[in-house]
Amino acid sequence: MIIIAIVKVLEGSTITSVDESTIDCRHHQLVCIDGEGYIDRVVDESEPDFSSIKDEAVKADQLISLNPDEYLLPGFIDLHVHAPQWPNAGVALDRPLNEWLDTYTFPLEAKYQDVSFAKLVYDNLVEELVGNGTTTALYFGTIHNPANLELAKACIKHNQRGFIGKVAMDNPAQTPANYRDASAKSAVADTETFIKQLTKLSQNAAIKQTPVITPRFVPSCTPESLKGLGELAKKYDLPIQSHCSESDWENGYALENYHKRDSEVLDQYGLLTDKSVMAHGTLLNQSDLDTFKSRGVAVAHCPISNVYFGNAVLPVSKLLQQNVKVGLGTDISGGYSPSLYQNIRQAVISSRMLKDGVNAALDPNQRGTQIQPISAKNGFYLATVGGAKSLHLKTGQIKAGYLADLQVVKSPLASFGEESADQIFEKIIYHASKADIRQVFVQGRLAKGRIK
Ligand SMILES: Nc1nc2[nH]cnc2c(=O)[nH]1
Numbered sequence: 001m002i003i004i005a006i007v008k009v010l011e012g013s014t015i016t017s018v019d020e021s022t023i024d025c026r027h028h029q030l031v032c033i034d035g036e037g038y039i040d041r042v043v044d045e046s047e048p049d050f051s052s053i054k055d056e057a058v059k060a061d062q063l064i065s066l067n068p069d070e071y072l073l074p075g076f077i078d079l080h081v082h083a084p085q086w087p088n089a090g091v092a093l094d095r096p097l098n099e100w101l102d103t104y105t106f107p108l109e110a111k112y113q114d115v116s117f118a119k120l121v122y123d124n125l126v127e128e129l130v131g132n133g134t135t136t137a138l139y140f141g142t143i144h145n146p147a148n149l150e151l152a153k154a155c156i157k158h159n160q161r162g163f164i165g166k167v168a169m170d171n172p173a174q175t176p177a178n179y180r181d182a183s184a185k186s187a188v189a190d191t192e193t194f195i196k197q198l199t200k201l202s203q204n205a206a207i208k209q210t211p212v213i214t215p216r217f218v219p220s221c222t223p224e225s226l227k228g229l230g231e232l233a234k235k236y237d238l239p240i241q242s243h244c245s246e247s248d249w250e251n252g253y254a255l256e257n258y259h260k261r262d263s264e265v266l267d268q269y270g271l272l273t274d275k276s277v278m279a280h281g282t283l284l285n286q287s288d289l290d291t292f293k294s295r296g297v298a299v300a301h302c303p304i305s306n307v308y309f310g311n312a313v314l315p316v317s318k319l320l321q322q323n324v325k326v327g328l329g330t331d332i333s334g335g336y337s338p339s340l341y342q343n344i345r346q347a348v349i350s351s352r353m354l355k356d357g358v359n360a361a362l363d364p365n366q367r368g369t370q371i372q373p374i375s376a377k378n379g380f381y382l383a384t385v386g387g388a389k390s391l392h393l394k395t396g397q398i399k400a401g402y403l404a405d406l407q408v409v410k411s412p413l414a415s416f417g418e419e420s421a422d423q424i425f426e427k428i429i430y431h432a433s434k435a436d437i438r439q440v441f442v443q444g445r446l447a448k449g450r451i452k
Pocket residue numbers: 082097101105216217243246305309331334
């Protein structure tokens with residue numbers, strides 16, 4: 001019989017998603033974590049060995065007890081972050097996407113040629129994301145591999161699981177001269193170099209860092225680089241990330257230049273697989289969704305960013321009903337906030353406006369779409385289970401066999417009497433800020449806070 005050695009036991013109340021619209025809140029649990037950083041067992045107070053397990057943990061100095069007003073939640077998964085854009089969080093969001101990219105974003109990203117600048121920003125960003133409860137992030141880097149490796153080092157330093165892409169953008173018509181890959185060939189070759197460099201760097205890291213094939217989006221790339229990147233993804237069996245049908249302008253670009261939809265162009269080059277995560281998708285039509293479903297492609301829903309650049313609202317409930325994978329992304333800095341709590345809130349708010357509509361001059365029955373709005377529970381599912389499924393990770397739930405990626409959250413508001421588990425959960429989702437996130441664990445390792 002193999003005996004699993006337990007190295008940590010967290011004692012307290014837990015809240016985890018069961019499915020898209022159900023949560024499981026449990027009072028007084030023991031979450032036993034093994035030496036590999038997996039949850040070995042979740043023991044309920046009613047189980048016969050609860051006391052003996054707790055006593056053993058106390059003796060071995062392994063017990064971490066939450067305060068009565070603290071709750072253990074799964075860590076969040078940010079499915080879409082542009083790491084280099086962190087210095088611009090909240091800047092120039094009144095501009096349309098193409099103007100924002102050309103005037104603010106590409107000039108900032110060009111600065112990451114300077115490795116010391118990259119180190120400074122990435123260290124700060126990763127710490128901020130972990131501080132907000134994000135245990136895994138899917139990152140766009142820049143075209144510069146030394147800077148991208150700094151991002152990986154920051155993830156390793158702060159114990160965050162990173163999925164990191166060297167951005168490929170080689171189309172001279174849509175990218176500035178000082179910030180583009182020199183050719184399709186070099187875009188692909190540099191991506192392959194990054195795959196090898198990151199694989200080597202990650203070998204001895206406690207938390208794995210994974211390279212991601214990253215064509216920025218159809219307008220930034222030439223057909224040659226898209227083709228080469230599709231082949232690389234197949235050769236190394238890697239995740240892929242890009243943007244798809246984010247705005248009227250982007251959606252129109254593929255139609256005008258390829259006479260195809262955005263998704264059809266990406267699919268033609270082998271970039272839509274069950275390891276693909278496509279950001280935004282506010283303008284995906286039914287045929288795009290059918291392709292996503294059949295290929296197993298996930299959508300990174302970025303609700304704050306979409307208010308500025310999306311030109312529409314992603315009908316999340318429709319995607320979930322059709323079994324299209326959906327997770328949640330901050331899209332820094334198209335989204336101004338590093339918090340997935342804020343993004344859950346915006347996802348709920350946007351979905352309500354999508355249902356009811358916004359034009360008071362119309363009759364109520366003509367004003368909205370009547371697409372089912374989403375709830376806080378749905379949003380919590382996206383930020384945990386949805387992200388985990390999209391990245392094929394065994395995480396996002398507090399359950400035996402799952403990675404111990406966890407956040408300890410203090411109830412953010414005072415309580416003035418008996419509250420149901422649902423009410424406690426909703427108050428956390430709607431009010432928690434960085435200061436309320438007391439500890440964060442990634443694969444069982446402490447990534448934020450102190451152990452009392
Ligand atoms: N929101 C967003 N959309 C993009 N499309 C191409 N690049 C970007 C980017 O940096 N942010």
